[in-house]
Amino acid sequence: MREFFQSLPPWVFIAVIAHAVVLGTVAYLILLERKVAAWVQDRLGPNRVGPKGLLQPIADGLKFIFKEDYRPAGVDRVLFTLAPAIIIVVAIISIAVVPLGGVHQKTATYDVSGAADPAAAALARVPNGSTVAVGPIIAEEMNPEQERRVLATVTYEYPVQVAKLDIGVLFIIAVLSLAVYGVVIGGWASNNKYSFLGGLRATAQMISYEIPLGLSLLCIVVMFGTLQLDEIENKQAHYWGIRGIPLLPAWNVFAQPMAFLMFLICIHAEANRAPFDLAEAEQELVGGYHTEYSAMRFALFFLAEYAGMITTSAVCVALFFGGWHFPGLSGPDPVHPEVTASMGLILLRCFIFFVKVMVVIFVFMWVRWSLPRFRFDQLMMLAWRALIPLSLLILMATAVVVYAFGPNDRAHMRIGGKMALVLLVVNIVLTGLIMAVSRWLPAAPQTNRKMRIEGSRFETTPVAGATV
Amino acid sequence: MKDSDVINLKEPKLSLGDQFYLPQVKAGLGTTLKHLFQVVVKNKHRVIQYPEEKRDDLPVEEGGMSLRTYRGVHRLNKDEEGRVKCVACFMCSTACPARCIHIEAEESPWADREKYPGKFDIDELRCIYCGMCEEACPVDAIELTHEYDIVGLTRQEMIFDKAKLLEIFDQTVEKEPM
Numbered sequence: 001m002r003e004f005f006q007s008l009p010p011w012v013f014i015a016v017i018a019h020a021v022v023l024g025t026v027a028y029l030i031l032l033e034r035k036v037a038a039w040v041q042d043r044l045g046p047n048r049v050g051p052k053g054l055l056q057p058i059a060d061g062l063k064f065i066f067k068e069d070y071r072p073a074g075v076d077r078v079l080f081t082l083a084p085a086i087i088i089v090v091a092i093i094s095i096a097v098v099p100l101g102g103v104h105q106k107t108a109t110y111d112v113s114g115a116a117d118p119a120a121a122a123l124a125r126v127p128n129g130s131t132v133a134v135g136p137i138i139a140e141e142m143n144p145e146q147e148r149r150v151l152a153t154v155t156y157e158y159p160v161q162v163a164k165l166d167i168g169v170l171f172i173i174a175v176l177s178l179a180v181y182g183v184v185i186g187g188w189a190s191n192n193k194y195s196f197l198g199g200l201r202a203t204a205q206m207i208s209y210e211i212p213l214g215l216s217l218l219c220i221v222v223m224f225g226t227l228q229l230d231e232i233e234n235k236q237a238h239y240w241g242i243r244g245i246p247l248l249p250a251w252n253v254f255a256q257p258m259a260f261l262m263f264l265i266c267i268h269a270e271a272n273r274a275p276f277d278l279a280e281a282e283q284e285l286v287g288g289y290h291t292e293y294s295a296m297r298f299a300l301f302f303l304a305e306y307a308g309m310i311t312t313s314a315v316c317v318a319l320f321f322g323g324w325h326f327p328g329l330s331g332p333d334p335v336h337p338e339v340t341a342s343m344g345l346i347l348l349r350c351f352i353f354f355v356k357v358m359v360v361i362f363v364f365m366w367v368r369w370s371l372p373r374f375r376f377d378q379l380m381m382l383a384w385r386a387l388i389p390l391s392l393l394i395l396m397a398t399a400v401v402v403y404a405f406g407p408n409d410r411a412h413m414r415i416g417g418k419m420a421l422v423l424l425v426v427n428i429v430l431t432g433l434i435m436a437v438s439r440w441l442p443a444a445p446q447t448n449r450k451m452r453i454e455g456s457r458f459e460t461t462p463v464a465g466a467t468v
Numbered sequence: 469m470k471d472s473d474v475i476n477l478k479e480p481k482l483s484l485g486d487q488f489y490l491p492q493v494k495a496g497l498g499t500t501l502k503h504l505f506q507v508v509v510k511n512k513h514r515v516i517q518y519p520e521e522k523r524d525d526l527p528v529e530e531g532g533m534s535l536r537t538y539r540g541v542h543r544l545n546k547d548e549e550g551r552v553k554c555v556a557c558f559m560c561s562t563a564c565p566a567r568c569i570h571i572e573a574e575e576s577p578w579a580d581r582e583k584y585p586g587k588f589d590i591d592e593l594r595c596i597y598c599g600m601c602e603e604a605c606p607v608d609a610i611e612l613t614h615e616y617d618i619v620g621l622t623r624q625e626m627i628f629d630k631a632k633l634l635e636i637f638d639q640t641v642e643k644e645p646m
Contacts, residue, residue, distance in 0.1 A: 039507040040500040044515045370500040371493060382489075435488050 009128035010104070015096065015162040021354075022095055026306040027057035029361065033306075036365040067295040072191065075292065079189035084293065084300035087182025091307035094175040097168040098314045099230035101160035101324045101349035102237075102331065102338035105133060112138075113150045122152030130158035133339075157339060159230055160346055168229035169217055172315050173210070176270055179308060180206040183272070183279055186301070187289035198288025201376065202279035205269055208383035209276075213266035215391035219259040219398045220252055220319050223415060223423075229315070230338075233323035237330055237337040240417035251322040255420035256398070258427040260320045262391050264363070265382075267312040271305065274368040281373060313360035314353075321356050324349035385441070390434050397426045524614075539597045539612040542590050544633040545646055552634060553609035556583040560601035560610050568594035569601060588630040593623060613640045 031046065031053065038045030046053040071080065112121040122136035134155035165171050180202050187199025224232050239246030240254075253260045269276040280288035290301045317323060329349050330337035340346060374382065405419040415423075485491040506512045516523060516531060526532030545553045556573035574586035601610050613636060620626040628636075 036504070039504040042503055042507060042512075042514045044507070044513055366497060366500060366504075370496045435484060438488075439484070 010158045011129050011162050018095055022307060022310055026303050029306045031056050033365050037369050040369040064296055064299040069295040072292050074191040076189040079185050083182050083186030083189060084297045087179055087304040088300045090175055090179045091304040094172050094311045096162040097165045097171050097229055098318055099161040099233050099323060100353055101346045103157050103159050104346050105157045105339050105341045107155045109151050109153045111149055112152045122154050126154055126156045130156045132156045161230055167227050169221060169227045173214055177210055183289045190292035192292050194285040195289050195291045198279045198285045208380060209266045209269035212262050212387035212391045215395050216259045216263040219256055219395050222398050222402055229318050233318050234338040235414050236322035237325040240420055249322055250415060253320040255423040256427060258431050259394055262387050271308045271312055273364055275371040275373050309361055309364055313357045316360050317356040324353045326352045393430050397430055535614040538614045539599045540614050540616040541618050542633060543611055543613050543636040543640060545609050545611060545637055553607055554585050555581050555607055556585040559604040563600040563604035566594050566596045590628050592626045592628055613644055
């Protein structure tokens with residue numbers, strides 16, 4: 001058994017732990033959401049089940065499990081079952097490419113006696129998914145039974161991340177936009193006009209908000225010249241300062257505040273959260289796409305919303321808040337601050353990452369209980385008339401700045417303090433420019449036009465010859 | 469509808485900041501954050517922990533409730549000799565807008581009145597607690613008490629019969645004399 005566990009590559013453990021943490025956090029996020037809602041409204045929130053209401057998620061879960069799994073007449077059975085599965089899988093799977101705590105360096109000694117090529121034999125035993133940093137160093141020694149043994153010492157590194165993907169950012173965008181299929185299929189399969197409308201709204205919203213989401217991501221990708229999330233994270237692990245005195249951690253949020261803001265708005269839309277929750281607007285659509293769902297199927301939709309929040313917040317933290325980076329958590333090597341041999345430091349970094357994600361999720365909740373829902377035309381206007389032009393402009397400006405200030409050494413491409421300052425100024429100036437220009441843009445068509453209700457006594461524009 | 473009745477509202481002209489949403493969003497977020505801090509840090513909230521704390525125990529200024537005019541569950545009053553006061557005149561069931569009072573009159577065993585209620589059922593789930601029965605009663609036999617926490621596991625249980633209504637009188641007479 002021990003052998004078996006030792007033969008497993010590290011990402012298996014990381015995947016299991018990350019999965020458990022995400023699912024456990026999701027349950028408690030629901031409690032947190034109810035608490036935040038209560039606090040914002042001068043209430044206390046659930047406080048009866050267990051101490052301070054901390055067992056409430058377990059009670060909720062039990063209720064979901066024991067409820068009747070009701071399926072209304074006329075639903076498309078296959079799609080009705082498939083929709084919650086799609087949405088939860090998509091929400092959970094994208095956490096796989098998010099780097100959680102830098103790179104762990106481990107030194108292992110293998111007994112390779114009897115192998116024809118000891119170096120190759122040692123390399124074969126290095127866990128899958130890790131890279132060899134030093135070695136293998138071959139040494140011979142005599143063990144207590146006076147047998148000659150060949151030992152190979154290998155120092156290998158593995159990223160604290162389930163899958164180190166070269167196209168991490170692309171993967172995230174691709175997978176997150178699949179989530180809308182769950183919403184649309186769920187709405188369509190339910191055989192309910194409200195659900196269907198919810199699904200339709202979700203598609204239009206997703207198509208509109210994918211664009212500024214991708215463009216604001218691209219600002220960061222252009223800066224670092226890589227799509228790898230872990231590399232983007234690692235390159236934020238230094239400081240900006242004056243004359244060598246570090247003042248500010250080199251997190252992208254300080255260099256690209258507007259890109260961050262647009263990204264934040266877009267992930268709100270992506271996660272179908274207020275003020276962009278038109279797909280499930282309970283006041284208009286009686287719950288939208290999940291109206292017809294009950295019991296665990298509904299719970300999957302519900303959990304997927306929160307799992308999606310965790311994932312998008314994790315991406316947000318990785319891209320804009322330096323991921324695991326926090327003053328004092330860098331490794332010994334200044335060129336590769338992500339590499340560390342200490343497991344404690346890795347855990348501390350994961351904790352820091354978790355805390356940052358929680359802060360972003362708190363912002364999600366805070367916004368939900370502060371802002372009213374957009375009207376649909378306002379939603380579209382925000383995307384097409386504000387976010388897309390602004391993100392396009394900032395992307396172009398970023399490209400110019402990177403061309404002018406970018407380092408020639410692409411391997412250690414980091415953002416210098418000067419470049420960051422220029423980017424910050426560019427962000428602010430362009431935002432001001434868009435604000436100023438937007439006044440002279442052609443006005444949108446008037447939305448609340450007076451409609452003729454012919455023949456009705458509420459007719460406001462009387463027809464000629466009609467008696468009022 | 470006449471044309472003169474129609475009021476056309478003009479959309480207010482938005483300032484530059486309003487057009488950009490963000491200043492307004494910031495103001496809104498500030499308001500909610502202020503309330504959040506008030507609850508979390510200063511423990512200033514508007515919650516009454518119901519079964520332990522009750523509104524009737526608090527002064528009205530602190531969110532309490534005055535029970536003086538509160539209309540709760542009914543009771544059937546008894547006279548000095550412990551007999552039911554009701555004379556089965558049907559005034560209450562006639563006045564009842566929810567039709568929740570069902571009386572079956574019988575000949576009174578006592579000399580001072582002709583009838584008395586053999587059965588007197590009130591469906592407490594149908595009742596809208598308007599107090600019309602109390603107003604209509606010529607002998608002040610039916611009254612609404614200040615008790616509001618009545619519960620039952622079935623609908624049948626919530627139809628209070630004469631015995632139950634007289635029992636409520638016994639329970640509440642000290643707190644709320646006739």
